[in-house]
Amino acid sequence: MTTSIEMVDLTKEFAKIRAVDNVSLDVRRGEVFGFLGPNAAGKSTTVKVAATLLVPSKGSIVIEGYDVLEQPVEVRSIIGLLPEDGASTHYDRLSAYKNLEYFGRLYDVPEETLENRIDELLEFLELSDRKDDSPATYSTGLKQKLSIARSMIHNPQVVFLDEPTSSLDPIMSKRVREFIDTQAEGGTQTFFLCTHLLSEVEALCDRVGFISKGKLVEVGRPKELRRKFWTLRTYEIQLTDSNLQKSGEIITSTGLAKSVKIEGSRIVFELENAETKNPQIVRALVESGMNIIELRERVPDLDAVYQKVIGGN
Amino acid sequence: MWKKAWFMAQTEMRMVFKSRQVRMIPIIVVIMSVAFGGIMTWLMLSSGGIDAALFSVTLGSIMGAVVIMLPLMLPILIAADSIVGEKERHTLVPLLATPLTDGELLLGKFLTAMIPGLLVAYGNLALAVLVVNGVVFFMAPQFLWVWPDLLSLVQAIILPILFAILAVGLMVIISGRANTVYEAYQTGGILILPAMVFAYSGFLLGLGWLIFVIGSIIILFVDFILFRIALRLFNRDPLITRTG
Numbered sequence: 001m002t003t004s005i006e007m008v009d010l011t012k013e014f015a016k017i018r019a020v021d022n023v024s025l026d027v028r029r030g031e032v033f034g035f036l037g038p039n040a041a042g043k044s045t046t047v048k049v050a051a052t053l054l055v056p057s058k059g060s061i062v063i064e065g066y067d068v069l070e071q072p073v074e075v076r077s078i079i080g081l082l083p084e085d086g087a088s089t090h091y092d093r094l095s096a097y098k099n100l101e102y103f104g105r106l107y108d109v110p111e112e113t114l115e116n117r118i119d120e121l122l123e124f125l126e127l128s129d130r131k132d133d134s135p136a137t138y139s140t141g142l143k144q145k146l147s148i149a150r151s152m153i154h155n156p157q158v159v160f161l162d163e164p165t166s167s168l169d170p171i172m173s174k175r176v177r178e179f180i181d182t183q184a185e186g187g188t189q190t191f192f193l194c195t196h197l198l199s200e201v202e203a204l205c206d207r208v209g210f211i212s213k214g215k216l217v218e219v220g221r222p223k224e225l226r227r228k229f230w231t232l233r234t235y236e237i238q239l240t241d242s243n244l245q246k247s248g249e250i251i252t253s254t255g256l257a258k259s260v261k262i263e264g265s266r267i268v269f270e271l272e273n274a275e276t277k278n279p280q281i282v283r284a285l286v287e288s289g290m291n292i293i294e295l296r297e298r299v300p301d302l303d304a305v306y307q308k309v310i311g312g313n
Numbered sequence: 314m315w316k317k318a319w320f321m322a323q324t325e326m327r328m329v330f331k332s333r334q335v336r337m338i339p340i341i342v343v344i345m346s347v348a349f350g351g352i353m354t355w356l357m358l359s360s361g362g363i364d365a366a367l368f369s370v371t372l373g374s375i376m377g378a379v380v381i382m383l384p385l386m387l388p389i390l391i392a393a394d395s396i397v398g399e400k401e402r403h404t405l406v407p408l409l410a411t412p413l414t415d416g417e418l419l420l421g422k423f424l425t426a427m428i429p430g431l432l433v434a435y436g437n438l439a440l441a442v443l444v445v446n447g448v449v450f451f452m453a454p455q456f457l458w459v460w461p462d463l464l465s466l467v468q469a470i471i472l473p474i475l476f477a478i479l480a481v482g483l484m485v486i487i488s489g490r491a492n493t494v495y496e497a498y499q500t501g502g503i504l505i506l507p508a509m510v511f512a513y514s515g516f517l518l519g520l521g522w523l524i525f526v527i528g529s530i531i532i533l534f535v536d537f538i539l540f541r542i543a544l545r546l547f548n549r550d551p552l553i554t555r556t557g
C-alpha cells in the first residue's frame with residue numbers, strides 16, 4: 001500500500017485556539033478515508049492546511065510526495081477540494097457550465113478534453129438539463145452537486161470533501177454518496193471525507209479517523225471502531241399481537257440481554273455481541289409462537305459514541 | 314504567469330460587468346467629463362475678452378484633472394467588486410484552491426480592475442478633447458486648438474496607468490479589512506481620491522516636463538511598494554484566516 005497523504009505532528013493555531021493539535025496520520029492511495037468529528041473538531045482546518053490555504057503552525061502534510069509548504073502549486077494541481085459550505089461557492093454571474101469551464105482551465109485541463117469531461121460530470125450528477133442556468137437558480141442540493149463536479153473537474157489524484165452531504169435532504173445525500181462510491185470504485189483516486197455523520201462513514205469509508213477538539217483520537221476500520229467503542233447496542237422489536245409482556249419475559253429468560261423494557265408497542269433491549277445473540281433471541285420468540293414484524297437497531301446519537309471514544313481514551 | 318492571469322482576468326471582467334453599478338460608471342464618467350468640459354469652455358469663452366494663453370492653461374489644467382481623476386472610479390469599484398465581492402459571495406476559497414500562484418492571482422485581479430478603467434479613461438479623453446475643441450471651434454475659431462498640448466496629452470495617457478495601479482494596490486490592502494463591497498468602495502473613495510488630487514496638484518502647477526518625469530518616477534516607486542505589500546496580504550493564509 002502506498003501512502004497518499006501523510007500528516008506528521010500537524011498543528012494549526014489561530015489567535016486563541018489550537019484548532020488542530022499534533023495530528024499524525026497516513027492515508028493510503030485509493031482508499032476512502034473518513035475524518036469524523038463533531039462541530040469545531042478541526043476537520044475543516046485540517047483540510048484547508050492540506051489544500052495549502054492555511055500554513056501549518058507546526059508539522060507537515062505531504063500529498064503524493066509533494067509537501068504543502070515546499071510545493072504548494074504542485075499540491076493544488078493534483079488535489080480536488082469541495083470546501084465547507086461548498087454549495088454557496090459558485091459564481092452566480094456565470095452559468096453552471098461556465099463555472100466548470102473556468103475552473104477546468106485554471107486547473108490546466110487540456111482544452112480538447114475539457115468539454116467532454118464537463119459533460120460527463122454533468123451527466124453523471126444529473127445536472128445536464130440545467131447546465132446553462134446560473135447556480136443562483138439552483139436548489140442547495142444541485143449547488144452541492146455542482147461543487148462536487150468542480151472538485152473533480154481535473155480528475156485529481158486526491159479529493160478532499162468537506163461535509164459533502166450536510167445541508168442536503170436524504171434523497172440528495174444518497175445520490176451524492178452513490179456518486180462518491182462510484183468514483184472511488186476505480187481505486188486509484190484517494191478520498192478524504194470530512195463528516196460528522198457516523199452513517200456516512202459506515203456507508204462509504206474504508207477507514208476512519210475520529211477527531212475531537214483538534215486531537216486525532218482513534219483510527220481504524222469503521223466496523224472495528226464500532227465494535228471497540230460501541231459494544232452495548234440497543235434493539236427494538238415489534239410484534240403482530242399485543243402480547244408484549246410475554247415476549248418481554250421470553251427475552252429476559254434467555255439471559256442474553258443486559259436490559260429489557262417495554263416502550264409503547266415495542267420491546268426494547270440492550271445487548272453485546274448482537275451478531276451471535278440476536279438470532280438466539282429471535283429463535284426463542286418464534287418458537288414460543290410470537291410473530292415478529294420488525295427487529296431493528298436503535299442507532300444511538302453520535303454524541304453518545306463520541307463520549308465513549310473520548311472517555312475511553 | 315501572464316497567460317494564466319490574463320485568462321483569469323478575461324473571465325472576471327465578464328463577470329464584473331454583470332454588476333449594474335459597474336456598468337453605470339463609464340456612462341457617468343463620460344457624461345460628467347463631457348458636460349463639464351463643454352460647459353467650462355462655453356462659460357470661459359462667453360465671459361469675453363479672455364487671453365488665449367491664460368484660457369488654454371486654465372482649461373488645460375482643469376480638464377487634465379477631470380480626464381485623469383474621474384475614470385479612476387472604475388478601477389476602484391471593480392477592485393472592490395472583484396476582491397471584497399469575492400469574499401462576500403464566498404467564491405474565494407475555490408479560486409485559492411486552484412494551482413494559480415499568489416502572483417498570478419494578484420496580477421489577474423490587477424488586470425481585471427485596470428483594463429476597463431484604462432479603456433474608459435482613453436475613450437473619455439478622446440471624447441472630452443473633441444467636445445472642448447468643438448466648442449472652441451464654434452465660439453472662438455481664432456484659438457484653433459486649446460487642449461491638450463503635448464505635455465497634457467502624455468500626462469493623460471501615462472498618469473491613469475500609474476494612478477490605477479496605486480488605486481488598485483490600495484484597494485487590495487483595504488479589502489483585507491472591509492467585509493462588504495460597499496464598505497471597501499467607500500473607504501477606497503475617501504482614501505484614494507484625495508491622495509490622487511494631492512499628487513496631481515503637483516503636475517497642475519504646470520511645472521513642465523521635468524517635474525512630470527520626476528513625479529511619475531515617484532508614483533511608480535510607490536506603485537511598486539504597494540504591489541509588494543498587496544502581494545503579501547493577498548495571499549492564501551492571511552485571506553483565509555480573516556475570512557474564517
Ligand SMILES: Nc1ncnc2c1ncn2[C@@H]1O[C@H](COP(=O)(O)OP(=O)(O)O)[C@@H](O)[C@H]1O
Pocket residue numbers: 014015017018019037038039040041042043044045046553554555556557
Ligand atoms: N479562521 C479562523 N480563525 C479563528 N478560529 C478559527 C478559524 N477557523 C476555524 N477556527 C476555529 O478552529 C476550530 C476548528 O474549526 P473547524 O476546523 O472549522 O472545525 P470542524 O470543521 O471540525 O467543524 C473551531 O474552534 C473554530 O472556531
Ligand SMILES: [Mg+2]
Pocket residue numbers: 040043044045084162163
Ligand atoms: Mg467544518
